[in-house]
Amino acid sequence: MLSIRRSTSAFVAVAIGVMLVSVATLLLASGRPQVPDRLARAAVVVQSPEAGTSADNFAPTRPWSAATAADLVGRLGGLPGVAAAVPDRTFYAQPLVDGRPPATDTRREDAHQGHGWSSAQLGGLRLTAGEPPRTAGEVVVDSALGLPTGAPVTLLTAAGPAPYTVTGLVDAPGVHVADEVAAALAPGVRAIGLVLAPGADADRVAAAAGGVVGADGQVLTADARGALEPRNDARTRWIGMQVLTATAALAGFVTVFVVASTFAFTVAQRRRELGLLRAVGATARQVRRAVYVEALVVGASAGLVGLLVGAALAPVLGRLLVDVGFEPSTFRVRYEAWPVALALVAGPVIALLAVWSASRRAARVRPMEALREAAVEQRPMGRLRIATGALLVAAGVALSVGTATADEARVAAQYALYAVMALVAGATVLAPAVVGPVVRLLRFPVRRSGGAIGMLVRGGALTATRRTASTAAPVLLTVAFAVLVSGMVRTTTAAYAAGRADNVNAGWIVVPDRSPGLSDQAVVATGGTALLPTTVFRTDPGTGPADRPLTALGVDPAGFTAANRALTVVAGSLDDLRGDDTVVLTASANLRPSDSYAVVFADGALVSLRVVAVVTDDSLPGDLLLPRAVVRTHDPSALTSTVFVRDRIAAPAGARIVDVATWAAEADAAEDRLVWLFTLLLIGVSAGYGAIAVANTVLLAAAGRAADLRLIRLAGATRRQAIWLVTAESAVVVLIGALLGGGVAFVGLLSIRAGLAEQVGAPVDLVVPWSVIGGVLGLCLLLAALASLLPTWRLLRHRPGRSPVGLVG
Structure with missing residues (x-):
């Protein structure tokens, strides 16, 4: 029963889905916090008490006062096995080049951080030239600045520019000053590193340090020292985890959705074949089992291919995530067992979930179906399908109401995404019932412009609503997510920028520069x-x-x-x-x-x-x-x-001046940039996946039209008219999917606008992403047209009276 040609679409969809899931999970497994280089040689680190909950999940720990830190340093330094206890003081310090801060990566905190020289031993830092700083006005800088020892340099600190003399060079970012200067610039201490004597046992030292610090801190060893990574790195890593989690979730949802649509379409095309099986004695359970076995074979093989491709792409995509700002510079891809196991299981599970509905429909095929030549669908939508679709639509509407009444933008965005998922699923389930009214609305323009061809297009769509709905489903999904995500981001960004600007009473605003x-x-x-x-x-x-x-x-x-x-x-x-x-x-x-x-x-x-x-x-x-x-x-x-x-x-x-509107737009520029990149990633996943699904389903539909095209040619249609018929059918299907998807997304965007208006206390304009809509719709139309034209052109190479072997069915 397994057909390679008919299973290709599902195989490709599952392989791509598993590839995305495997890449996302491999990168997620690699996203553990890293021990900062400047603390790598401290086998034991005592950290100040963690802060409680707040809106900022990356708040620093509560610092010790200078007196408390000095007492702890003395007591920790006297423990057996401890060679030195060094307080790690961090403060803002940035060298000026030609009177301005250098154009370094401002996402890296260590590029504009200063430390006391004694803390250099915690990371094993060694001078490459010169001497350590011993008095005020002396500094050790990164050799990448190109300054020789003895050269003057201006350091920009919180107080302002101050003259210093370079006494030494190191191969690391940041600056190091005398310990007395660091104590004045950073009196609070959040970490004390312990340098151990040769042969000392880190666990024993950690246990002794825990007895010294008690409840006023925590002792970190081994990988637990990753909690000391810079706040920017922790925030970036968290953002990357959200991106990867959302990508994996969207990939899984879209894969199940597309593969289900593909199997449903395949079952609809194979009604005669299934009827023959029933006619020779196959039971409904045997037919259902055969469909499940086919899905299992496709899912397992496609899952393995997707895993191998995903594992190969993970390092490349990991570097890309670092470059665009979704992961810190310390991120490295690691291959672990659980993402591999998850990817191997994901293929079969996705395929079995997707084929459930199609298997039930296949089992209901009666033996008499083998005797029917007409492609007219005999059975309307069942009550269970109608009830399921109605429940999904109701859930989507309820979530949309939750979006409109949410107090926080983050919660509203989550509700909106879930609402559109529910509405997309509901619209797909109920699509056969909607296809007829939509096609009838298009009756006048189709008849007038297309003549007999237009009438055939309309008649085919009305008599095969399930086939039309299955083909339009990927377009519905693609358009809905692309419009919702891009419109939500643009509307939210514009609303918050406008609200921020309205709250300011000033002509100009001075902001940091580099x-x-x-x-x-x-x-x-x-x-x-x-x-x-x-x-x-x-x-x-x-x-x-x-x-x-x-x-x-x-x-x-x-x-x-x-x-x-x-x-x-x-x-x-x-x-x-x-x-x-x-x-x-x-x-x-x-x-x-x-x-x-x-x-x-x-x-x-x-x-x-x-x-x-x-x-x-x-x-x-x-x-x-x-x-x-x-x-x-x-x-x-x-x-x-x-x-x-x-x-x-x-x-x-170190500053620049901008007008209020520019300041309002740039206030969250870094975050908005990451959000928009995230948006493009989600659109790319959904649109790319949807476009492939559109091409696959249209290709299957066109390949199965051999008998129809032969009859049309025998009836007197020219090759050009036959090609125009297939192209027009593809365009109508894409249009139906776009209308349904756009309507779903519009409901979500309206609820988001209502929620934003409540949050900012002012009317909010709905920003419709017309460029995204045009791009996604154009891509779907192009691929649908190509996918329908290629098999049609191959079929039409033969004369109408001939039926070459292999063209039918």
Whole structure:
């Protein structure tokens, strides 16, 4: 019963799906956190306490104060087997080249980080030239900068540019200064590395270190030291995991969808063959089992091919993920057992899931079907299929309502994706019932422009609605996902940019240029209103530290009030935000003016603050406000993120000036870039897969039309008319799929727009991605036309009266 020609479409679909799943899972298995190079020689690392939950899953740990760190260093250094206990201090420092920061990769935190020289031993760093820094004003830099020892260099720090002298060179990014300078620039400590004596047992040292630090930290060894990787690398790795997970999930869904459509189409073409089997005594169970065996053979063989291709492509795609920013520079592909096992199982499982409905339909074929020559479908849609389709559509509508009422954009996006999945599945199940009305709507233009050919196209679509629906299913899926994902991203980006711009009362905005932030000297040069962010940790003196990380903004209250249109004071006054112990909170903190509020700052100091005002939650681009001087006192390495100015000015070193609209569009530029790349990846998976499925199903349909084309030629149709008939049928099928897919996506986009309007508190324009729609639709039309023309041209090479062997069926 197994036919190679008829199984090719399903084989290709399963192979591609398994290839995508195997690549995604191999890359996922390789995405473990990496031990930073600068800590690689520290077999044991003691880390400060982890922060609690927050909106930022990559918040730093709560730092130890300088006094606590010094005490721990002394006690840890005295443990048996420990040669040295070295505090790892990290602060912002960036060499200037020709008065500007060098054009390094700003995604790499180590490109603009400074450390104390003693921490160099934690990574086994050695001088390639010169001497270590011993006093203030001396620095060791990366040899890639091309500076010789003894040369002057300007370091840009949080305070501003400062002159230094190069005393040594190393082959590593970042800069190293004297330990005393590092202690002043980074008083808080988050990690202490232990360099072990030769022959010391790391596990015993780790156990002893755990007894020293107790609950005020955690001891890391071996691969667990990967928790110390830079926050940017951790965030990038997390983004990559989301991309790969979504790709694997979409690949699995699309594969089942496409293969199910392919098997359904194949069963519809083989009704006479199945009827003959029933006529010679085959039971319904035997027919169903035969279909399952065919699917199992196709799934197993295609799964093996997909796994081999995916394993070969994984390193190439891994490097591509690093280049585009979905994985950190430390990412390396590793081959592990579970992705291989999953890929081997995925092929047969996907094929069996996809063929379930087709096997039931095959088992219902009656023996009399073998005697029928007509291709007219005899049986309407069953009640179970109608009920299933109605339930899927209802689920999609319910999820769309959830999208429109979601409080967070992330939750709304998830609901929207699930809604479209449900609606796509529902529309596919109910498509035979929809094909007729859609074709009747097209009756006038088809008849008028196509004459007899148009009438044949319309008649064929109406009498073979299941075949038409099965062929249109890949187009429906392709268009729906492409339109939804691209429209969702564009609409969301535009909505948040507009809302961000509306909240700002300024003429121009100064932003960093080739650096992660602005120095104090640059802020003074602008004369504007600056935002100085830092991370603090919420504590409750009565119950002990809760270590909940929060984003605090150091501001001048008068300037901030003037520049922020969204600011709404619920209680108290921002004018009282002055001194060393005041704070402004949002209403979600559930505190009132005069209440106390204890936090731990970046230097590890625990300070009890006094609430002077409460504002609405949407008033701040953070969690709380502090006087700028307080932030600078406790976080010497904090950098200004934004400065609002009235008039255009000359940008200082490490900065550039942009208008409000540009700033609003660029505020999340790096994230928007990754989101759009992610969007293109999902569109590429769904559209590429859908296009292949369209070509496969149309190719099967056209190859099975030998008898029809022979009758048309005998009736007097020319070769050109026959080709036009097949091409028009393909175009109608693509149009039906595009209309259904576009309608599904439009429902999802409307719900997303409603949800965004609720979140930003203003009307949101729906951005329709016409270029994406045109590209996807054009690709489907092109492949459908080619897939129908090639077998038709081969069939029409013979005279109408002849029936060459192998052309029929």
